[in-house]
Amino acid sequence: MRSEFVERDGEWIGDITHRGGVTTVRVKLTARFPFRPARVIPVDADSVVWSWHREIDGALCLVADDDHEDLWWTEAPAFLDHVKAWFDGADGGWVTDRPDLDLDRYFASSDRDDRLYVFGDLGPLLGHLVRFDRGTNGTMRLSGLGKRPRRGKVTDKQRFGYVADLGDVTTPPRQWADISALIDPSVEIDRLISDRSVSIVILHYRRGEHDGAVFLEVWPNKANGITARRLIAGADTPEARTARSGPKASALRGRKVAIVGAGAVGSFVVDALVRSGVGQLTIVDGDRIMPGNLVRHLVGPDTIGMYKPTAIKTYIDRRYGAGTVEIEACDSYLLAPTEAIDLLTEHDLVIDATADFAITAMLRSTAEAIGRTVLSVVMQNGGATYRIDVLPSLDGSPALPSSSQAMLEPENLVYESGCGSPISATPPAAVIEAAAAAARHAIGLLLASPLSTVGEVRDLSGQTPPGGIP
Template sequence: MTLTEYDDYVAYSQQHFEEGLIRAGFTKDDSGWRGTIVHSGGATEVLIKLRSRYPFQPPRVVPIDSDAVAWSWHRELDGALCLIAEDDHEGLWWTEAPAFLEHVTAWFEQAAAGWPDDRPDLDLDRYFKPSDDKRLYLYDDLTRYPSGFVRFRPAANNLMRIGGGTKPAKSSKHSKDRFGYVADLGDVDVPPRSWDDISGRINPSVDLDRRIRKHTIEIVVLIYSRGSHDGAITLEVWPTETGGIAVRRLSSGADTDAAKAARSGQLAPELRGRRVAVVGVGALGSFIVDILVRSGVQKLTLLDSDVVMPGNLVRHLVGPEAVGRSKVKAVKQHLIDRGGIAGADIEVIDHALTSGDEAVELLTDHDLVVNATADFATTALLHVAARALSRRIVSAAIQNGGTSYRIDVLPPLDGAEPLPPSSSVVDQPESELFEAGCGSPISPTPPYAVIEAAAATVRHAVGLLVDRPLHPAGETRDLSIGEVRSHE
């Protein structure tokens, strides 16, 4: 699409929508398009305005008489109707005026019914204007401070971190700390928009109004709930010249284990009790370990005899600070520093797997062993041990200069046939690169192939850990043409 075609599309979409409004009886003035929405609760006059990003952003609808429409979670701070959720922006369906007006009518019908089966979004933040303070305020488990005073202290990266604190007698102009109070609003059916809305819900014995006017309290953290869901918002408060109290929203978030694990996926709770051994934590193995932890696995054993070299870094999980360290210790430290797993839950073995006894021990002590060595002897050793113990391993390797990978479930499940042998399909580069100390040329595998293969390996590993395998034998993928070949 050329720029001219883009402009024509935008102009046509606007004209088409406005023609639909005219047919529906709307008239245009300087503010937008005025018309009446007839619904079971009566008739409501509204103003429809096409925003600057239309048609890629839905029109804005505001009741002419803002007070004629009950306040609810389905209205914006400026009184506009909250019509379309962020996850309903596909298809640009609102460019058809009849469909859009039907949606607006449905909004009023739901409002008249009291919003039955309402989705409990925890978006109280949008009902307060943002503060000029751009620091990020982090709080931990707020149940530790029930109706209590707290202190936010400056930290690195422009952060303010919460901590317990006694109620301040007076403020200090030299202190960089900010004192606050944690209040519980309970179940919030109608979102507050001002200090008056908030103070009516707070225990009056605390007398926060007086403390705010004396500048001894600058921050109020509000805990609230909607149905079975709990939320929190951090507000900046200060007295106004007219005797009121102003409120602004601070950027804030939870720094808790629950918040850090919430985006790990639906299988994370099942994975937390599993123990996984990863043999080989080079490029592929290091990212396998990382994705396993991010997915919820909390108990690991890492096994590798190698150290981190400068040339490893472009394809490895760890950074320059790890050069010279053993790969297992470097990967462990990386995971600890990121906070995804406790150090006590990671066992490191900084030598190669060479004995059957050690292979048997790994398989016996872990729910799954993942082999990322791409070493035939190690793979065969683990495979034989797994078959003798009636266990399974996942063995992953990148092949053909990074243009393909294979993931084997060994032995295959349910008596399935193993994947067929791989064949070399890529010519060697005209000028191979060698590194001192290496008898083989440097692999041309690109970083993206490593990460893609690691993600696929973890998918198979997770499937086995939760007893929902993806495939009985594994998977091969040709990355050069994007063709997936799974073998029965």
Template sequence: MTTAEYDEYVAYSRQHFEEGLIRAGYIEGDTGWRGTIAHPGGATDVVISFRARFPFQPPRVVPIDPDSVVWSWHRELDGALCLVAEDDHDDLWWTEASAFLEHVTAWFEQADAGWPNDRPDLDLERYFHPSEDQRLYLYDDLAGYPNGFVRFRPSSNNTMRIGSGTRPPKASKHSKDRFGYVADLGDIDVPPRSWQDVAVRIAPDVDLDRRIRNYLVDIVVLIYRRGIHDGAIVLEVWPTEDGGTAVRRLRAAADTTAAKTARAGVVAPLLHGARVAIVGVGALGSFTADLLVRAGIRHLTLVDDDIVMPGNLIRHLVGPEMVGLPKVTAVKRHLVARHEIAADDIEELGEAVSSGDFAMELLASHDLVVDTSADFATTALLHVSAGSARKQIISASIQNDGAAYRVDLLPPPEGADPLPSSRADVDEQPPAVFEAGCGSPISPTPPHVAVEAASATVRHVIGLLIERPVHLSGEVRNLVDPARTAQ
């Protein structure tokens, strides 16, 4: 689409919407299109205006009399109606005026009914203007500071971190620390939009207004609840010349285990107790380990007898600071440093799986063994041992120089056919590249294939651990190789 075509599309969308408003009886004015929404609770005059990014953003609707509509979590700070959730942006449906007006009418119907079955969004931040302070304020478990005083100290990466403390009587004017108070507002039915709204919910014996006037408190952390969900907001406060209190919201986030694992997936809690062994922590195995920890696995055994070489890094999880370390040590250090997993929960076994006894011990002491060794003898040994132990392993490998990957569940359950062979004879091989110390060519598999194969492997691992296998035998995926198709 050219710039001219884009401009034409935007202009047409706006004209089409305006024509729909005219048909509905709306009249254009200085601030937008004025009309009336009829609903069970009566009729409300509104103004509809276009946002700067229309049609890619829905129009804005504001009651002409802001207080004629009950304030709720479905209003913006300026009184506009919250009409479209962030997860409801499919198909730009609001570009049809008739559909949009029906949606506005439905909003008023829900408001008249008191928003039954309302989902408890924790977005109190949008009811306060942002501070000019661009630092990120990090807090841990606020239950440790119930209705207490706190101190935020500068930390790395332009952050401020919470701790206990009050401003000393003779605090240095050059101190970069900021002092505050944590207040629990309890359940909030209507969002506060000013300091007055906040102050009436705080226990009066705190005398917070006096502390703010005397510059003893300039940060207020609010804990609140909606339904079963807990929220928090960090506000910057200061006294005004007329004896009031000004307030702005600060950029803040929880730095807790719960916050850092909330996006791990709905099955993550089911995986916390599982024990998984990964045999081979090269490119595929290292990313598999990383994704498993991110998914919720908290007990890992890493098995590999190799060390990290400079040439490994382009396809490996770890960085150049790990060169020379055993791969199991390097991967463990990476996982512990970057994820919520304790060092004691990752076991290093710097040896190859070269005996049946070792294989059987791994199978007996783990819920699942994942073979990413890319070594036929290791895979065969684990396969036979798993059959003897009446257990399954997952074997994942990248084949055909990165043109395919496969994930096998071995042995397949009774009645399931094993995956067919996926090795291909390629007529035109790329020029082989050899490296000193290697008796065979270096694999030209690109890094993204290792990550993609690891993702597929983890999907099957999770499926087996929660007893919902993705496929009884596994999967084979043939990939398009841009390097070959370009020739």
């Protein structure tokens, strides 16, 4: 590979030697350099095979979004080696390439429609005409099969399209002629677009084991051709909704967890477990949502007056979609050891978020008696400390030492009508931090990879109490 590049008109011109030959390229430093890599474009765009990982203008897509840990491209030798590796990969047909679903990069974005097109499972719709209906928040939803009516005015509230199945794509199509050639001729897709029966074409394709989709706005142009522009689209499927839940989400799907205590900490523990993929939850608490709870609780003002378990279930169903997770709301207190036995035997894990010594003691003694585990989480010291205990400890180790400290000064205590004790002074951020830590411990226990055999104590003020983990 030659690195003798010549500067010309603000660009660097030089040759890259690769397995397929020698290619002359232009290297241009963008305004965002060095925080973004330089652009590399073959001087003769068509001298290089039009393969994956190229931009519309022929530039090489050199750096993936997950390759930004440092500014390695500022070193010329490393950058040129990377360019050579790109050409070698393209020459070999990207045999070892990861299956990035980046077909959309080959189409310019639409400047006529900036709405988000939301779609579900495309499988049953492949090869069919479909209808889109206007949704909320600037969305258009693929609502099912449908074709443009022959008569009657079609408004912007509805659009009609066709779902084309391209199958395994080895060479990405770059223009409408490439796309049209891949669609079953009997569909007569060009005619459907020309007579305005179809204004959107969905390209469903496959790379490796993964399915992708590109939404194109299409219309006839004056040159008797078809113009295609990329629309913004997003899948709304169970897979899409859980793809960011983490690598352990599928393993957590079959786990069943009970949370006793649906106050501030307990509510956010529920939310974290739902987001992480836990499939079944039981929430136990006899308290109701008061206006004063809202500043630290997961739920909003529309749940005031509800029992806390029902309020959380209502929130989760609305937030993630009913049926996403199976939640049983038990709007009553845990009162008897027999009830504790039922919870412990019917669930993979019971989490105690009551901050009630008597309930914690009952759950612990019951767990010890029947050989099960309870995870207890509590805020202490006015919110300066959170404590998480694995009860009993997994390896027989002694429990963590006491981490309770002196109460706040009397002048800093806050009382509320109807409450016999000062209300908790725990700040909202501390509640969320404690809940996140408890959720991590819970996931570790559910997957037989505990973070600790005994638990942890964390002083959020920056000083670790005796026995705590800094």
